[in-house]
Amino acid sequence: MMTLIIGGIRNRLKYPSAMKTKENIFEHFEKFIKLSKQLKIELSERLEKVIFKKGELVLDANQICRESYFINKGILRTYFVKDGNEISEYFSGVGEWVNSPKSFMQRKKDIYYIDAIENTDAYCLKVEDLVFLFDNFPEMERYARLSMGSVFGHLMERIASMRFTSATERYHHFQKTYQDIYPRIPLGMVASYLGITQETLSRIRAKK
Numbered sequence: 058m059m060t061l062i063i064g065g066i067r068n069r070l071k072y073p074s075a076m077k078t079k080e081n082i083f084e085h086f087e088k089f090i091k092l093s094k095q096l097k098i099e100l101s102e103r104l105e106k107v108i109f110k111k112g113e114l115v116l117d118a119n120q121i122c123r124e125s126y127f128i129n130k131g132i133l134r135t136y137f138v139k140d141g142n143e144i145s146e147y148f149s150g151v152g153e154w155v156n157s158p159k160s161f162m163q164r165k166k167d168i169y170y171i172d173a174i175e176n177t178d179a180y181c182l183k184v185e186d187l188v189f190l191f192d193n194f195p196e197m198e199r200y201a202r203l204s205m206g207s208v209f210g211h212l213m214e215r216i217a218s219m220r221f222t223s224a225t226e227r228y229h230h231f232q233k234t235y236q237d238i239y240p241r242i243p244l245g246m247v248a249s250y251l252g253i254t255q256e257t258l259s260r261i262r263a264k265k
Contacts, residue, residue, distance in 0.1 A: 079100070079101055079104055079180070082104065082127055082129075082180055083100070085127070085152055086100075089199070089200045089203045089204055090196045090199055090200045090203075091196065093194075093196075096190075096194050096196070096197075099189075099190060099193070099194070100190070103182060103183070103186040103189075103190070104180040104181070104182055105180065105181045106179075106180060106181075107126070107178075107179050107180070107181045108176070108177070108178055108179075109131070109133070109173040109176070109177045110173060111173055111174070111175045111176050112173065113172060113173045114170065114171075114172050115133060115155075115171040116156075116169070116170060118137070118138070118157075118166065118167065118168055118169055118170050119166065120166070121160055121164055121165060121166055122156050122157040122160035122161040122167070122169075122184075123161070123184050124156065124161075124181050124182065124183050124184070125154050125156040125161060125181070125182050125184070125187065126154065126155045126156065126179040126180065126181055126182075127152075127153070127154050127155075127179055127180040127182070128149055128150060128151050128152065128153055128154075128155065128177060128178075128179050129178040130178040131150075131151075131173060131174070131175050131177025131178060131179070132148055132150050132173070132174040132175050132177065132238055132241060133148070133149045133155045133171055133172070133173055133174065133177055133179075134147075134148050134149075134173075134174050134242075134246060135147050135148075135155065135157070135169050135170070135171050136169070136170055136171075136172070136246075136249070137168040137169055138168075138170070142249065143170075143246075144249050144250075145246045145247070145250035146250070147250075148174070148235055148242060148246075150235075150237055151237075154204075155171060155179075156171075157169040161184055162184075164184070174241070174246070224251060224253045224257060224258075224261060225261050225264075227251045227252070227253075228251060228258065228261050228262075231247065231250065231251060244258055244259070
């Protein structure tokens, strides 16, 4: 089934869950919890494969975020707009979940947009399905607590880096944080993440 929304907001191809194995996402869950056979069945029925094209807007800040995405291939960026400029908040690669957290959990609009930096394959999990899993499988709450711990740690590091370090130090921290994907992220997006101009970023990179 193909879902199209005019204007490039969403143009994604959905595949029946039976068409491709979900072992990769099961392996991700099992880094944190033991998956029972029934939980695997329920996850399989609720996880939906989606594809986003490079440059596609995955989430508009004018919409409530009702889905979370687990990336199998590609990169998604979360950003907000200030004074007409896009400010990159964070980037997500293979094996990571992406959503607008406040909007997703509270079911209200927030400031964040999400777009695809490159062609991206992902699994989609709707908020009502996540609620079902939490209600029926207590281990899912443990998964959420453990997996979110690493995300919270990353965000705290980012805040400290922005407040207390130089532009060069922030760039090196960015390289370390996103070591698997940073060469594939456009420099303008990197500069906005670091809170500097692209010209300043170019000078920092030239000092290598």
